[in-house]
Amino acid sequence: xxxxxxxxxxxxxxxxxxxxxxxxxxxxxxxxxxxxxxxxxxxxxxxxxxxxxxxxxxxxxxxxxxxxxxxxxxxxxxxxxxxxxxxxxxxxxxxxxxxxxxxxxxxxxxxxxxxxxxxxxxxxxxxxxxxxxxxxxxxxxxxxxxxxxxxxxxxxxxxxxxxxxxxxxxxxxxxxxxxxxxxxxxxxxxxxxxxxxxxxxxxxxxxxxxxxxxxxxxxxxxxxxxxxxxxxxxxxxxxxxxxxxxxxxxxxxxxxxxxxxxxxxxxxxxxxxxxxxxxxxxxxxxxxxxxxxxxxxxxxxxxxxxxxxxxxxxxxxxxxxxxxxxxxxxxxxxxxxxxxxxxx
Amino acid sequence: xxxxxxxxxxxxxxxxxxxxxxxxxxxxxxxxxxxxxxxxxxxxxxxxxxxxxxxxxxxxxxxxxxxxxxxxxxxxxxxxxxxxxxxxxxxxxxxxxxxxxxxxxxxxxxxxxxxxxxxxxxxxxxxxxxxxxxxxxxxxxxxxxxxxxxxxxxxxxxxxxxxxxxxxxxxxxxxxxxxxxxxxxxxxxxxxxxxxxxxxxxxxxxxxxxxxxxxxxxxxxxxxxxxxxxxxxxxxxxxxxxxxxxxxxxxxxxxxxxxxxxxxxxxxxxxxxxxxxxxxxxxxxxxxxxxxxxxxxxxxxxxxxxxxxxxxxxxxxxxxxxxxxxxxxxxxxxxxxxxxxxxx
Numbered sequence: 001x002x003x004x005x006x007x008x009x010x011x012x013x014x015x016x017x018x019x020x021x022x023x024x025x026x027x028x029x030x031x032x033x034x035x036x037x038x039x040x041x042x043x044x045x046x047x048x049x050x051x052x053x054x055x056x057x058x059x060x061x062x063x064x065x066x067x068x069x070x071x072x073x074x075x076x077x078x079x080x081x082x083x084x085x086x087x088x089x090x091x092x093x094x095x096x097x098x099x100x101x102x103x104x105x106x107x108x109x110x111x112x113x114x115x116x117x118x119x120x121x122x123x124x125x126x127x128x129x130x131x132x133x134x135x136x137x138x139x140x141x142x143x144x145x146x147x148x149x150x151x152x153x154x155x156x157x158x159x160x161x162x163x164x165x166x167x168x169x170x171x172x173x174x175x176x177x178x179x180x181x182x183x184x185x186x187x188x189x190x191x192x193x194x195x196x197x198x199x200x201x202x203x204x205x206x207x208x209x210x211x212x213x214x215x216x217x218x219x220x221x222x223x224x225x226x227x228x229x230x231x232x233x234x235x236x237x238x239x240x241x242x243x244x245x246x247x248x249x250x251x252x253x254x255x256x257x258x259x260x261x262x263x264x265x266x267x268x269x270x271x272x273x274x275x276x277x278x279x280x281x282x283x284x285x286x287x288x289x290x291x292x293x294x295x296x297x298x299x300x301x302x303x304x305x306x307x308x309x310x311x312x313x314x315x316x317x318x319x320x321x322x323x324x325x326x327x328x329x330x331x332x333x334x335x336x337x338x339x340x341x342x343x344x
Numbered sequence: 345x346x347x348x349x350x351x352x353x354x355x356x357x358x359x360x361x362x363x364x365x366x367x368x369x370x371x372x373x374x375x376x377x378x379x380x381x382x383x384x385x386x387x388x389x390x391x392x393x394x395x396x397x398x399x400x401x402x403x404x405x406x407x408x409x410x411x412x413x414x415x416x417x418x419x420x421x422x423x424x425x426x427x428x429x430x431x432x433x434x435x436x437x438x439x440x441x442x443x444x445x446x447x448x449x450x451x452x453x454x455x456x457x458x459x460x461x462x463x464x465x466x467x468x469x470x471x472x473x474x475x476x477x478x479x480x481x482x483x484x485x486x487x488x489x490x491x492x493x494x495x496x497x498x499x500x501x502x503x504x505x506x507x508x509x510x511x512x513x514x515x516x517x518x519x520x521x522x523x524x525x526x527x528x529x530x531x532x533x534x535x536x537x538x539x540x541x542x543x544x545x546x547x548x549x550x551x552x553x554x555x556x557x558x559x560x561x562x563x564x565x566x567x568x569x570x571x572x573x574x575x576x577x578x579x580x581x582x583x584x585x586x587x588x589x590x591x592x593x594x595x596x597x598x599x600x601x602x603x604x605x606x607x608x609x610x611x612x613x614x615x616x617x618x619x620x621x622x623x624x625x626x627x628x629x630x631x632x633x634x635x636x637x638x639x640x641x642x643x644x645x646x647x648x649x650x651x652x653x654x655x656x657x658x659x660x661x662x663x664x665x666x667x668x669x670x671x672x673x674x675x676x677x678x679x680x681x682x683x684x685x686x687x688x
Contacts, residue, residue, distance in 0.1 A: 054616075222611070225608060225611055226608075229611070244611060244614050244615050245615070246615065247608070247611055247612060247615055250608045250611075250612065253608065255604075256603075256604035256605060256606065256608070256609055257603070257604060257605045257608060258603045258604060258605065259600075259601070259602045259603015259604055259605050260599075260600035260601060260602060260603055260605065261600060261601045261602065261603050261604065261605055261606050261607070262600065262605050262606075262607040263605075263606040263607045263610050264569060264570075264591070264594045264597065264600070264601060265600055266607050266610070267566070267569055267573070267588060267591055267594075268591060268594065269623075270588050270621055270622075270623040271588050271589070271590070271591055271623040272398075272623070273623065274622075274623045274624050274625060274628065275621070275622070275623050276620070276621070276622045276623075277614055277619070277620070277621040277622070278614075278618075278619070278620045278621075279613075279614040279615040279616070279617065279618045279619050279620075280618050281618060284618065
């Protein structure tokens with residue numbers, strides 16, 4: 001097979017503060033034929049996730065940054081165009097980590113084969129993939145909601161938040177979701193079945209949140225930071241747990257915000273309320289919990305107790321704009337880019 | 345027996361910010377004869393502990409505040425003067441919670457009888473009491489030091505910090521203590537056997553701390569807050585644990601400190617380092633761990649692997665000044681007030 005041309009989105013420059021489309025550049029490159037053990041993939045769906053903002057920066061983090069000039073990283077659902085791996089047939093669909101590009105060469109051992117009859121392919125990067133597992137592992141391992149307790153989560157119409165609230169309810173807890181705007185709140189309450197949904201854009205957001213948690217908050221699943229966290233803190237109960245999986249509201253901050261310094265007060269609250277704060281990346285729990293997650297989530301989706309919504313953007317060239325919008329909550333559901341058709 | 349006169353220290357006024365001796369007042373009162381089931385106690389040792397600063401304030405906390413005009417609370421080693429409890433003989437020594445006073449009436453079921461031959465009586469409010477158990481439970485349950493890991497603790501010559509570091513070493517970890525001044529540092533290193541001791545008053549404290557933890561910090565046992573915490577944070581390793589049992593450096597703060605606001609950066613660190621921050625009060629772990637603590641601590645003291653130092657102040661009338669000094673680290677070892685002689 002002759003070489004294919006891959007379209008890709010590279011990091012053109014590191015952002016200082018708020019990123020713009022100027023931080024990205026679209027390029028094309030020839031992809032050589034696969035070597036022994038390799039696969040040539042064409043991307044069907046590219047997952048866009050908040051953690052990618054961290055990869056654009058050189059600051060120390062839990063993962064290496066993307067180098068300037070390199071292809072942006074990301075999980076994909078891809079189809080095998082050509083295989084030199086004995087275990088994978090051409091035409092198979094795989095979960096890969098081949099980034100913001102239309103085609104890629106990957107090691108055959110670095111992908112997981114997907115069953116297209118089990119669930120829609122895009123769910124492999126959503127409710128049945130990393131975001132769903134982030135919700136499942138962080139909530140059950142760190143949050144540990146008990147029946148009758150109150151769980152609060154922001155970005156509640158998004159892929160992590162929507163699963164957090166629904167799994168909390170499956171475990172017998174009350175779920176209160178925070179989302180941006182009346183449409184998302186209606187979806188969270190009426191479609192996902194949360195006990196309450198609060199619009200963080202409302203001028204009386206903090207009062208509404210307080211009214212929605214008459215028994216206080218036992219688990220706050222932290223994925224946004226900022227004003228939502230500030231409203232949550234005074235409502236935390238003794239022994240409340242805060243799994244921290246993201247802080248999307250502050251990823252674009254270029255410097256420390258002005259005072260007063262709230263850290264001493266926060267530590268005082270940790271002490272007087274015997275709080276547990278625990279940062280995590282879902283990969284930490286894969287070995288211990290992923291098999292349970294796949295079994296449980298598949299069953300819950302089949303039973304209708306775990307619903308999800310996707311926001312599909314067409315065309316790799318639209319990935320930068322879609323990604324920048326996501327950092328401000330413009331997506332409604334799990335954001336994926338349809339890079340190519342499911343069936344070529 | 346005729347009524348006895350009790351001398352007591354009451355809360356004269358709530359402090360705003362830094363407390364002074366004007367916040368206390370010495371009074372005398374007649375103590376009636378014990379009713380059925382009660383004991384009349386005379387105080388031998390009164391324990392002075394940083395948590396008492398919190399009880400002087402009306403702010404919400406994990407325990408009720410002392411009311412203005414009421415006797416200051418605190419643990420005591422007391423001797424039974426008169427008993428109307430069938431289980432306790434006159435002359436027995438008990439661990440009580442009868443506060444800053446020379447005599448008290450207490451319920452016979454609210455005390456624990458001490459064996460004066462097992463260990464010095466004063467250790468019941470020190471290394472074999474609440475401070476020792478705070479160190480033991482917080483370090484082993486939350487900090488979970490592994491062999492070869494590095495544990496850092498401040499107030500390292502004090503009753504909690506000294507036990508934290510020594511128990512860390514017993515568990516095979518490296519112990520780095522922080523203390524105020526060369527005498528305390530020498531004691532921590534040479535007498536208690538910590539691997540290193542750093543003077544937080546040194547102008548290059550942060551650099552010295554960094555040099556003392558070449559492999560980073562896996563457990564930071566938080567009991568002070570402030571500048572020590574600020575120096576520790578950049579040195580924390582992935583998956584580091586921070587048991588929070590006290591924040592003595594900030595107990596006297598009357599308002600939020602000036603900016604910048606360090607809370608967003610702290611939460612970012614929690615996320616990127618997958619940190620665990622856990623506030624606790626030792627009482628949470630009594631049921632699960634106290635018997636183990638008594639067995640282990642008694643054995644370690646006997647073997648010489650758990651040493652302790654006491655700072656004994658004579659006379660109840662000196663309790664306010666000694667307490668105020670403790671909030672600034674003026675004590676050297678566990679601070680106790682000898683209210684009366686061991687043998688009356």
